[in-house]
Amino acid sequence: MQLIAVxxxxxxxxxxxxxxxxxxxxxxxxxxxxxQKKQRQKQADTVAMLTxxxxxxxxxxxxxxxxxxxxxYVTLEISEGVLIQLVKAAVGRVIPDEAEASADEAADADExxxxxxxRDTVDVPxxxxxxxxxxxxxxxxxxx
Numbered sequence: 001m002q003l004i005a006v007x008x009x010x011x012x013x014x015x016x017x018x019x020x021x022x023x024x025x026x027x028x029x030x031x032x033x034x035x036q037k038k039q040r041q042k043q044a045d046t047v048a049m050l051t052x053x054x055x056x057x058x059x060x061x062x063x064x065x066x067x068x069x070x071x072x073y074v075t076l077e078i079s080e081g082v083l084i085q086l087v088k089a090a091v092g093r094v095i096p097d098e099a100e101a102s103a104d105e106a107a108d109a110d111e112x113x114x115x116x117x118x119r120d121t122v123d124v125p126x127x128x129x130x131x132x133x134x135x136x137x138x139x140x141x142x143x144x
Contacts (some may be wrong), residue, residue: 013119047088055095058086063095 050056054066056076064076075085080121 046094047091050091057092057095058090059092
């Protein structure tokens with residue numbers, strides 16, 4: 001009986017299988033850095049447009065009106081006569097004025113009404129005069 005040693009064939013593509021995870025990792029890092037860059041730019045734009053009288057929300061959730069803007073700091077009035085000084089980076093977002101917001105909402109409502117088709121009437125069953133004051137919840141425990 002004669003044994004023949006056959007060399008094992010290489011799987012081929014060895015370089016590709018090592019290169020693919022590296023390319024995926026580099027792609028993920030590039031994508032995340034772009035997202036962070038966009039967020040930093042948005043924050044910088046928000047801070048740059050701060051002017052006295054602008055209503056803002058800080059990153060900690062405090063709402064106030066800008067009183068004064070310096071190079072590094074912004075002074076907010078959080079209540080009548082109560083002023084605080086914060087670093088500009090602590091400003092999270094600007095709250096739009098009520099006049100602008102109501103004008104935008106009115107325009108959106110007008111468009112929505114124009115787009116709606118006439119609806120058929122729906123019969124609502126009688127409740128028998130009963131009004132349910134609060135929602136009934138399932139029991140949280142059972143008594144033995």
